[in-house]
Amino acid sequence: MKQAAAAQAVDMLIVGAGFAGLYMLLKARRLGLRALVIETAPSVGGTWYHNRYPGARVDIQSMEYSFSFDEALQQEWQWSERYAPQPELLRYANHVADRFGLRDGIRLGTRMSGARFDEAERRWTVRSEDGDCWSARFLVMASGPLSSPNLPDFAGLKDFAGPVYHTADWPHEPVDFGGRRVAVVGTGSSAVQAIPIIAGQAAELTVFQRTAAYAAPAHNAPLDRQLEARIKADYAGFRARNRRMHGGFGSLLPPNPVSALAVSAEEREAAFEARWKIGGFAILGAFNDLLLNPQSNAFVAEFVRGKIRTIVKDPATAALLCPTHTIGCKRLCVDSGYYESFNRPNVRLVDISQAPIERFTATGLRSGGREFGFDALVLATGFDAMTGTMMRLDLRGRGGLPIQQKWHAGPLNYLGLGIAGFPNLFNIAGPGSTSAFTNVIVAIEQHVDWIADCVAHLDRHGLSTIEATAAAEAAWAEHVDAAARRTVFLSCNSWYLGANVPGKPRMFMPLAGGFPQYAERCAQVARNGYEGFALA
Numbered sequence: 001m002k003q004a005a006a007a008q009a010v011d012m013l014i015v016g017a018g019f020a021g022l023y024m025l026l027k028a029r030r031l032g033l034r035a036l037v038i039e040t041a042p043s044v045g046g047t048w049y050h051n052r053y054p055g056a057r058v059d060i061q062s063m064e065y066s067f068s069f070d071e072a073l074q075q076e077w078q079w080s081e082r083y084a085p086q087p088e089l090l091r092y093a094n095h096v097a098d099r100f101g102l103r104d105g106i107r108l109g110t111r112m113s114g115a116r117f118d119e120a121e122r123r124w125t126v127r128s129e130d131g132d133c134w135s136a137r138f139l140v141m142a143s144g145p146l147s148s149p150n151l152p153d154f155a156g157l158k159d160f161a162g163p164v165y166h167t168a169d170w171p172h173e174p175v176d177f178g179g180r181r182v183a184v185v186g187t188g189s190s191a192v193q194a195i196p197i198i199a200g201q202a203a204e205l206t207v208f209q210r211t212a213a214y215a216a217p218a219h220n221a222p223l224d225r226q227l228e229a230r231i232k233a234d235y236a237g238f239r240a241r242n243r244r245m246h247g248g249f250g251s252l253l254p255p256n257p258v259s260a261l262a263v264s265a266e267e268r269e270a271a272f273e274a275r276w277k278i279g280g281f282a283i284l285g286a287f288n289d290l291l292l293n294p295q296s297n298a299f300v301a302e303f304v305r306g307k308i309r310t311i312v313k314d315p316a317t318a319a320l321l322c323p324t325h326t327i328g329c330k331r332l333c334v335d336s337g338y339y340e341s342f343n344r345p346n347v348r349l350v351d352i353s354q355a356p357i358e359r360f361t362a363t364g365l366r367s368g369g370r371e372f373g374f375d376a377l378v379l380a381t382g383f384d385a386m387t388g389t390m391m392r393l394d395l396r397g398r399g400g401l402p403i404q405q406k407w408h409a410g411p412l413n414y415l416g417l418g419i420a421g422f423p424n425l426f427n428i429a430g431p432g433s434t435s436a437f438t439n440v441i442v443a444i445e446q447h448v449d450w451i452a453d454c455v456a457h458l459d460r461h462g463l464s465t466i467e468a469t470a471a472a473e474a475a476w477a478e479h480v481d482a483a484a485r486r487t488v489f490l491s492c493n494s495w496y497l498g499a500n501v502p503g504k505p506r507m508f509m510p511l512a513g514g515f516p517q518y519a520e521r522c523a524q525v526a527r528n529g530y531e532g533f534a535l536a
């Protein structure tokens with residue numbers, strides 16, 4: 001660690017150089033602010049820098065999962081596939097950084113260690129692990145809702161003699177599984193994408209499953225150039241239509257506005273089948289109450305289980321792969337040959353739902369009194385989502401209040417954007433906003449635009465700080481909770497609820513109320529002079 005340096009003054013310090021940090025930097029500069037991004041990784045790209053496991057690709061269609069703020073950018077960029085693979089998404093992030101001349105505002109390889117709000121100065125003092133220090137009027141956390149890998153405290157993990165990989169922190173050198181016996185722990189979205197590729201490389205693949213996953217086929221393919229041309233002929237209109245959708249995407253195929261209970265069994269099956277053929281999240285829009293009404297949800301869950309039983313040849317394996325929880329309660333996975341992988345002779349599935357991993361050994365692991373041997377281990381165990389990154393920082397608001405104390409029972413905030421006791425700190429696409437249920441780039445653009453407008457408002461009115469009030473924050477927590485209660489999302493143990501990390505407080509973190517309503521609420525708050533915030 002270097003000696004503590006004198007603080008360099010900036011107007012806005014932005015943490016993270018993923019899509020959120022890049023766009024925030026651009027907007028800050030357009031406001032005339034001196035802004036700096038600090039980024040732990042040696043590259044821009046955020047999620048798409050770290051999550052480079054085999055098979056990693058976006059689960060929202062490429063034509064929708066991209067920035068809309070610049071017409072020339074969206075016209076010139078060409079995606080190669082319906083769902084862009086990770087290397088292409090990383091190229092896109094780099095392209096944005098270059099095209100808008102952002103690189104000189106980004107300090108790579110710089111990990112934030114903490115920040116403290118100085119009440120007299122009304123500024124944040126931000127520190128890096130290397131001893132660098134900045135004094136910033138605004139602190140923007142663009143660090144991403146899924147950026148701290150979840151590494152369960154497995155007994156004996158250090159004893160395992162082979163290489164250990166985490167899907168969210170994948171090495172940058174090629175990983176060769178050829179001729180090796182590989183184990184994958186976890187069956188969420190990351191595992192569902194990685195398993196078909198690893199299965200094709202490894203001599204043997206053993207998948208340790210605690211909870212079976214629902215996956216809908218991506219039907220990925222080269223991008224349909226006619227569709228691309230159609231969208232590009234009116235990209236602005238397409239984006240606007242998507243922003244009116246519940247999740248900020250999917251206007252090409254809007255949800256059917258009919259209850260699954262209002263039609264015959266034959267009509268239901270036909271609707272599910274049609275949307276299964278289209279792929280991705282389409283199936284969850286086959287009726288308007290699949291994520292609201294458990295009875296309707298049960299129909300689509302059983303439809304997908306039927307697909308699993310058809311695809312997977314061994315009935316015992318198929319039975320284990322059939323989830324029993326509500327579908328969509330954990331984020332639906334979008335796959336390319338996941339269930340088919342279990343038909344391969346070199347792949348076996350081990351159910352650890354009743355017999356958790358007891359410990360790792362030098363040569364494998366022990367579960368339920370059985371020993372399993374392998375040469376390499378892939379942990380696809382997800383993230384300490386939404387709060388993990390901020391809770392690992394020494395982040396202190398007014399009176400030195402640590403974020404760990406503020407959020408001891410869960411992430412309190414207002415609109416997901418501001419935290420009482422933490423003036424001039426903004427959080428992008430975090431808890432309390434629709435981030436996780438939205439095309440995240442749509443969510444990012446809405447947050448960044450709101451923050452930029454807010455900063456401009458403060459400057460126009462000669463104000464120095466904005467801070468959520470405790471009353472607004474309490475009401476917002478109730479609003480987020482009530483939105484979740486209207487859905488099936490509370491019916492299983494998901495990362496939305498913090499349930500995937502032992503000891504984490506259970507609080508439903510993302511807002512399930514729909515992007516258009518949320519965006520309108522944020523706009524209304526701004527129109528009403530930032531009601532619910534104290535401005536000084």
Ligand code: NAP
Binds near residue numbers: 058381495
């Ligand atoms: P995840 O959905 O949280 O899945 C983690 C998996 O690890 C689960 O199967 C979980 O089982 C298992 N696990 C965790 N701790 C375990 C333990 N101690 N013992 C055994 N198993 C354990 O994480 P993820 O797959 O990385 O995905 C997280 C989110 O990232 C997704 O929901 C999605 O939003 C995003 N993502 C998107 C894509 C994409 O398609 N674009 C790809 C990857 C990720 P339980 O279910 O029993 O907890």
